[in-house]
Amino acid sequence: MSATPLLHAQGLARYYGKHRAIEGISLDVSAGEVLGLLGPNGAGKSTTMGLLSGCLAPSAGQIVIDGVDLLERPKRAKRHIGYLPEHPPLYDDLCVDEYLRYAARLHGMRRAQLPAALQRAKQRTGLDAAGRALIGTLSKGFRQRVGIAQALIHQPGLIILDEPTVGLDPLQIREIRELIGELRAAHAVILSTHILAEVQAVCDRVHIINRGRTVFADTLANLAGHTASSLIVAFGAPPDVAELTAIAGIQAAHVLGGGRFRLEHDSATSPGSVAQTACDRGWQLRELRAERQSLEQVFMRAVYAETHEDRTP
Numbered sequence: 001m002s003a004t005p006l007l008h009a010q011g012l013a014r015y016y017g018k019h020r021a022i023e024g025i026s027l028d029v030s031a032g033e034v035l036g037l038l039g040p041n042g043a044g045k046s047t048t049m050g051l052l053s054g055c056l057a058p059s060a061g062q063i064v065i066d067g068v069d070l071l072e073r074p075k076r077a078k079r080h081i082g083y084l085p086e087h088p089p090l091y092d093d094l095c096v097d098e099y100l101r102y103a104a105r106l107h108g109m110r111r112a113q114l115p116a117a118l119q120r121a122k123q124r125t126g127l128d129a130a131g132r133a134l135i136g137t138l139s140k141g142f143r144q145r146v147g148i149a150q151a152l153i154h155q156p157g158l159i160i161l162d163e164p165t166v167g168l169d170p171l172q173i174r175e176i177r178e179l180i181g182e183l184r185a186a187h188a189v190i191l192s193t194h195i196l197a198e199v200q201a202v203c204d205r206v207h208i209i210n211r212g213r214t215v216f217a218d219t220l221a222n223l224a225g226h227t228a229s230s231l232i233v234a235f236g237a238p239p240d241v242a243e244l245t246a247i248a249g250i251q252a253a254h255v256l257g258g259g260r261f262r263l264e265h266d267s268a269t270s271p272g273s274v275a276q277t278a279c280d281r282g283w284q285l286r287e288l289r290a291e292r293q294s295l296e297q298v299f300m301r302a303v304y305a306e307t308h309e310d311r312t313p
């Protein structure tokens with residue numbers, strides 16, 4: 001990540017009347033990065049995207065885009081933002097060229113700039129041959145491409161995509177994900193999603209929110225390096241679960257079948273103590289490895305553990 005992020009958001013909060021949608025959200029995104037904003041339904045993703053794009057006013061907090069304060073100088077800051085809302089603002093009665101021309105004019109581009117801008121945006125989104133097609137006749141995947149083309153027509157530094165693959169078929173999802181990956185070369189990208197695989201497929205970093213608050217934020221590279229507090233073991237002569245949980249520091253043992261188990265352990269326990277016990281008792285150790293922490297585990301721990309705790313009477 002470069003020293004100065006393209007987007008810096010600090011302490012964002014948004015209330016709808018008395019209802020707190022988000023609070024204390026801070027995030028940075030740099031050029032060349034795709035940040036995934038992940039959370040279950042109602043977590044506050046769209047609200048956060050609305051604030052970052054300047055479409056919603058925050059109740060508290062600061063947003064700086066390419067050195068320009070979004071609240072103090074909204075017009076100037078918005079020049080650096082391209083936004084694809086959850087429901088793309090498309091006009092079915094316009095053809096793709098007419099619509100992109102209209103979007104470019106809304107972004108304050110001069111008429112003389114339009115032909116080159118349209119050609120560039122269409123070429124980058126795979127719409128070269130679709131300029132004269134009526135938007136109302138396009139497939140959902142192509143409509144989404146048009147939505148992305150309007151977001152990048154004025155060559156903003158930051159592109160914000162709210163649930164960009166919702167409602168698409170698997171092939172269209174793959175195509176849009178590839179397109180998002182390509183955008184990284186020239187832009188900072190934030191996308192919101194509730195799909196873990198989406199984050200894993202296209203994002204460099206993940207920011208998980210639950211009920212309006214940040215519950216996890218890190219790079220995917222760091223995530224892969226983390227180890228969970230569990231071991232996978234396999235034995236030729238497997239013991240009973242009770243014998244495994246009797247090993248000091250082993251908190252639970254789950255049978256995986258074929259002599260394999262997942263052992264949950266405390267932070268002080270090393271795989272060596274399990275290996276030693278297996279050796280002493282003749283269990284014929286065949287496999288012993290620390291489990292990698294997956295995004296799913298992080299998500300479940302951060303989101304569902306919190307939700308469950310609150311529901312426990």
Ligand SMILES: Nc1ncnc2c1ncn2[C@@H]1O[C@H](COP(=O)(O)OP(=O)(O)OP(=O)(O)O)[C@@H](O)[C@H]1O
Pocket residue numbers: 016019020021039040041042043044045046047048194
């Ligand atoms: N205009 C509004 N008026 C009142 N409450 C709202 C409004 N918009 C959102 N909320 C509430 O704010 C919270 C966050 O909603 P938001 O739409 O930002 O979540 P989300 O993570 O985008 O959800 P989803 O994935 O279902 O779109 C929810 O409790 C929602 O009911």
